[in-house]
Amino acid sequence: xxxxxxxxxxxxxxxxxxxxxxxxxxxxxxxxxxxxxxxxxxxxxxxxxxxxxxxxxxxxxxxxxxxxxxxxxxxxxxxxxxxxxxxxxxxxxxxxxxxxxxxxxxxxxxxxxxxxxxxxxxxxxxxxxxxxxxxxxxxxxxxxxxxxxxxxxxxxxxxxxxxxxxxxxxxxxxxxxxxxxxxxxxxxxxxxxxxxxxxxxxxxxxxxxxxxxxxxxxxxxxxxxxxxxxxxxxxxxxxxxxxxxxxxxxxxxxxxxxxxxxxxxxxxxxxxxxxxxxxxxxxxxxxxxxxxxxxxxxxxxxxxxxxxxxxxxxxxxxxxxxxxxxxxxxxxxxxxxxxxxxxxxxxxxxxxxxxxxxxxxxxxxxxxxxxxxxxxxxxxxxxxxxxxxxxxxxxxxxxxxxxxxxxxxxxxxxxxxxxxxxxxxxxxxxx
Numbered sequence: 001x002x003x004x005x006x007x008x009x010x011x012x013x014x015x016x017x018x019x020x021x022x023x024x025x026x027x028x029x030x031x032x033x034x035x036x037x038x039x040x041x042x043x044x045x046x047x048x049x050x051x052x053x054x055x056x057x058x059x060x061x062x063x064x065x066x067x068x069x070x071x072x073x074x075x076x077x078x079x080x081x082x083x084x085x086x087x088x089x090x091x092x093x094x095x096x097x098x099x100x101x102x103x104x105x106x107x108x109x110x111x112x113x114x115x116x117x118x119x120x121x122x123x124x125x126x127x128x129x130x131x132x133x134x135x136x137x138x139x140x141x142x143x144x145x146x147x148x149x150x151x152x153x154x155x156x157x158x159x160x161x162x163x164x165x166x167x168x169x170x171x172x173x174x175x176x177x178x179x180x181x182x183x184x185x186x187x188x189x190x191x192x193x194x195x196x197x198x199x200x201x202x203x204x205x206x207x208x209x210x211x212x213x214x215x216x217x218x219x220x221x222x223x224x225x226x227x228x229x230x231x232x233x234x235x236x237x238x239x240x241x242x243x244x245x246x247x248x249x250x251x252x253x254x255x256x257x258x259x260x261x262x263x264x265x266x267x268x269x270x271x272x273x274x275x276x277x278x279x280x281x282x283x284x285x286x287x288x289x290x291x292x293x294x295x296x297x298x299x300x301x302x303x304x305x306x307x308x309x310x311x312x313x314x315x316x317x318x319x320x321x322x323x324x325x326x327x328x329x330x331x332x333x334x335x336x337x338x339x340x341x342x343x344x345x346x347x348x349x350x351x352x353x354x355x356x357x358x359x360x361x362x363x364x365x366x367x368x369x370x371x372x373x374x375x376x377x378x379x380x381x382x383x384x385x386x387x388x389x390x391x392x393x394x395x396x397x398x399x400x401x402x403x404x405x406x407x408x409x410x411x412x413x414x415x416x417x418x419x420x421x422x423x424x425x426x427x428x429x430x431x
Contacts, residue, residue, distance in 0.1 A: 023108045024146055031100035035093065039257065040372055042089030049082035093257055094137035098124040101145035111153045115179035122183070123148040123190040132206030135257040139213065140206045148186050155182035222259070224358050227277045231350040235292045238331060239343060252279055256372075263370040273368035276361045280369040280386040283325070285357035288379040288400050290327025292336065292346040293353055295379060296403025298322050300411040303404070308415040310334070324376040341417070345410045352406065353399045366391040 064078035099117040106116025124144045129137055155161055161181045194205055202208050230252070259275035266273050289295025301308070301315035311334065318330040336342050360366045369386040377385060383396030 024105065027101050027104035027108060027146075028142060030104045031097050034100050035096050038089040038096070039093070040374055042086050044371065045082040045085030045089075049079045090134055090257065090261055092133045093135050094124070094129065094141040095121065095133050097138060098129070098141035098145045101142060102149045105146060105149045106153065109149070109153050111149070111156060112175050112179055115156075115175065115183060116149045116152055119152050119179070119183040119186050120145045120148040122187040126187050126191040127194045128204035128206045131204050132210065135261045136210050137206045138257060140209050144190065148190065151186045151189065152179070152182050155185055158182075161185070222255075222275050222277045224355075224362075227281075227354050227358050228351055230277075230282070231286060231354040232347060234287075235346050235350055238291050239337060239339075239346060252282075260370060260372060263368050267370060273370060276358060276368055278369055278372075280372045280382075281357065281361075282354075283375050284369060284373065284377075284379070284382040284386040284392065285395055285399055286350050286353045287325060288353070288396065288403060289322040290325050290330075291350070292327070292331075293349045293399070293403035294318075294327040294330050294336070294346075295322050296349065296400060296405075297330065297336075297342075297345070297407045297411065299400075299404040300407035303411075304408055305411045305415045308411075308418045310418065311411070311414065323378050325379075326376070341410055341414045345407050349403050349406045352402060356399055356402065357395060360395050366395045 060078055061076050064076060066077045067074055068077050068080065069075055099121050102120030103113045103117035107113040124137070124141055127140065127144065129141070129144075131137070132140060156179065163177045163180055197205060255277070256279040259278040260280070263273035263275055263278075287293060289298065298315050298319050301311045305311045305315070314330060314333040318327065318333065321327070321329055331337060334342070336346055339346075357366075361368055367387045367389045369392070371386050371388060373382045373385040379400055380393045380396045383392035383394075384390060386392055387395075
């Protein structure tokens with residue numbers, strides 16, 4: 001194990017660190033973090049409208065009995081809250097993302113971030129973004145945001161394209177004029193590209209890209225092997241001190257929003273939710289206590305590691321944040337990072353939990369996750385909320401028990417080694 005760790009430190013860590021600090025990935029990650037409150041609001045608003053509890057629906061219908069619309073469009077007015085909240089969140093998610101990714105990327109280049117965001121937004125609509133403002137246009141939004149910012153920053157570096165204003169002009173006005181020609185050229189490039197594709201029969205880039213690439217990609221990401229891979233990558237990176245969750249967050253989010261949208265649409269139509277693998281699936285059934293399902297490790301310490309002073313002190317301090325899926329105190333305090341004894345359970349446990357959760361969902365024992373609770377929602381409660389069912393809470397409880405069982409023998413080994421080291425140290429001091 002020491003030789004493996006040494007090899008990884010020399011060969012793997014430098015490459016992984018570069019990937020983790022890659023400015024485009026950071027811009028995407030930060031954009032999704034900014035939109036997270038909106039996505040949670042949209043999910044909860046939908047939950048209020050679609051709770052599968054007849055008593056709740058009948059109560060709301062009786063208290064708020066006014067209806068709007070006619071025929072098939074007739075609905076109780078209280079249900080419009082969810083629809084309105086959806087319109088302000090998930091329905092325009094790609095609009096938020098294209099602006100925020102370009103804004104963050106421009107900021108990282110020390111280029112006018114507002115000009116970057118506005119230019120990317122214009123470019124997105126120039127290629128047909130109006131037809132994909134929701135999660136359907138997410139991939140195109142990411143591509144357009146990055147390419148438009150790269151074009152803009154190069155054009156801004158051309159002194160012949162920068163309109164300089166005289167002294168005394170407010171800075172905000174001067175900045176907007178400096179970016180005027182570069183922004184116009186950038187948006188025109190995307191408009192021309194869309195026009196050329198129109199000549200080849202591609203009427204809308206966003207919808208065509210969705211059907212050709214994004215939809216099949218979601219299907220691949222929804223498979224058991226891909227879920228297993230995602231369960232492996234995050235703790236593997238964390239073991240070497242790299243923030244695995246942040247590093248794969250851009251990938252998780254690009255499959256997350258469309259998957260949740262598709263699941264909710266299917267449930268509204270009384271169909272089976274098509275996507276099992278999404279962010280609430282991992283948050284509620286796999287990362288119980290944080291990456292590596294370390295709440296199970298805390299329970300294992302309490303059960304068989306009480307004689308290990310270091311483990312008990314760190315475990316007790318980490319218990320409260322661990323309930324809310326925050327495990328950095330445990331990761332760096334125990335530590336788990338570069339700990340050869342905990343390497344196996346830390347990597348294996350999430351993969352086992354993914355297996356249980358995936359097949360429990362695919363066989364219909366547990367409904368698919370359609371709601372995205374805040375990631376700090378305690379285990380079991382998060383499972384109930386994500387799947388809108390008690391079965392989700394039961395699955396989370398089973399996985400929590402399984403994680404504890406997996407960690408038990410390794411915690412016992414660590415405790416035994418700690419006691420031997422302490423005894424040897426006492427003997428040495430006595431001598």
